[in-house]
Amino acid sequence: MTVLVHSPATLSNLGCGFDVLGLALEAPYDAIRLHRTDEPGIRIQHLDSYNLPTDPAHNVAGVALQALLRQVPEQIGFDVEITKGIKPGSGVGSSAASAVGAVVAANALLGHRFSKMQLVDFAMEGEAVASGARHADNIAPAMFGGFTLVRALEPTLDIVALAAPPLWVAVVHPQIEVKTSDARKVLPTAVPLGLAVRQWANVAGLVAGFTTADYELIGRSLDDYIVEPARLPLIPGLAEARVRALAAGAIGGGISGSGPSIFMLNKTEATAQAVGDAMGSVFTELGIAFNVYVGPVGTEGARVIHEL
Ligand code: HSE
Numbered sequence: 564m565t566v567l568v569h570s571p572a573t574l575s576n577l578g579c580g581f582d583v584l585g586l587a588l589e590a591p592y593d594a595i596r597l598h599r600t601d602e603p604g605i606r607i608q609h610l611d612s613y614n615l616p617t618d619p620a621h622n623v624a625g626v627a628l629q630a631l632l633r634q635v636p637e638q639i640g641f642d643v644e645i646t647k648g649i650k651p652g653s654g655v656g657s658s659a660a661s662a663v664g665a666v667v668a669a670n671a672l673l674g675h676r677f678s679k680m681q682l683v684d685f686a687m688e689g690e691a692v693a694s695g696a697r698h699a700d701n702i703a704p705a706m707f708g709g710f711t712l713v714r715a716l717e718p719t720l721d722i723v724a725l726a727a728p729p730l731w732v733a734v735v736h737p738q739i740e741v742k743t744s745d746a747r748k749v750l751p752t753a754v755p756l757g758l759a760v761r762q763w764a765n766v767a768g769l770v771a772g773f774t775t776a777d778y779e780l781i782g783r784s785l786d787d788y789i790v791e792p793a794r795l796p797l798i799p800g801l802a803e804a805r806v807r808a809l810a811a812g813a814i815g816g817g818i819s820g821s822g823p824s825i826f827m828l829n830k831t832e833a834t835a836q837a838v839g840d841a842m843g844s845v846f847t848e849l850g851i852a853f854n855v856y857v858g859p860v861g862t863e864g865a866r867v868i869h870e871l
């Protein structure tokens with residue numbers, strides 16, 4: 564009647580693919596323990612120090628579980644313990660990880676009656692509470708692992724797993740606050756056709772590069788002509804971090820999700836380490852504290868660690 568799930572951090576957008584592309588990391592991850600009870604309702608406890616709301620109506624995991632419970636005829640409830648390994652607001656899918664972990668755990672306690680696509684739908688309700696917008700570009704890789712494309716949300720959720728060659732990810736997280744809702748307010752509401760053409764050419768180029776393991780094509784296709792220029796002022800050091808990362812051998816990268824983290828894709832672990840250090844040096848010089856994460860792409864999404 565108790566399940567423990569680990570749900571990974573994710574990178575969304577991947578440069579040119581605003582709101583549609585994403586990838587899963589292996590770590591960090593949130594640990595979500597769910598206990599099924601006969602007492603209806605959701606009771607949430609946070610075993611971390613982030614002071615996130617425990618009222619289910621204002622907690623991403625709580626809202627996702629409420630959406631799932633609306634489809635369950637039995638009178639049941641859940642006691643939820645969340646230990647966040649992913650810092651909220653870091654731009655690596657913290658809210659998506661908690662929402663996905665919670666519904667994956669609930670599904671295990673309900674005999675796996677829902678499909679992963681249905682679980683994505685429930686988790687998106689939670690994500691909407693955190694970011695003010697229904698999007699699945701972090702949720703999809705947290706659920707399925709690997710690289711994902713959210714081809715459509717309406718009229719039917721359409722998520723596509725993308726093939727990709729082995730890649731190592733370097734992420735630097737400068738300790739500055741960028742709220743997703745604020746980072747979305749700075750975006751243009753209309754895009755000149757010429758820019759849109761360049762952007763969707765890059766999305767196609769990136770996916771083709773993944774499929775054919777063409778690292779050069781991946782590198783030239785990651786560029787984002789629409790979203791990153793608007794968000795550049797929100798992240799001091801971004802332009803210099805990119806220059807140093809490329810000089811250290813990165814294939815390419817950009818803002819992770821809505822920031823403030825910055826990601827770079829790399830061919831090898833050694834290059835990813837060097838790239839992480841190179842990006843970190845920018846924030847040392849700026850006097851901004853930072854964390855660096857280096858790891859492979861996570862092939863698994865959220866997974867059940869044990870059931871008792
Ligand atoms: N695609 C979203 C954005 C991710 O860039 O605003 C934020 O969670």
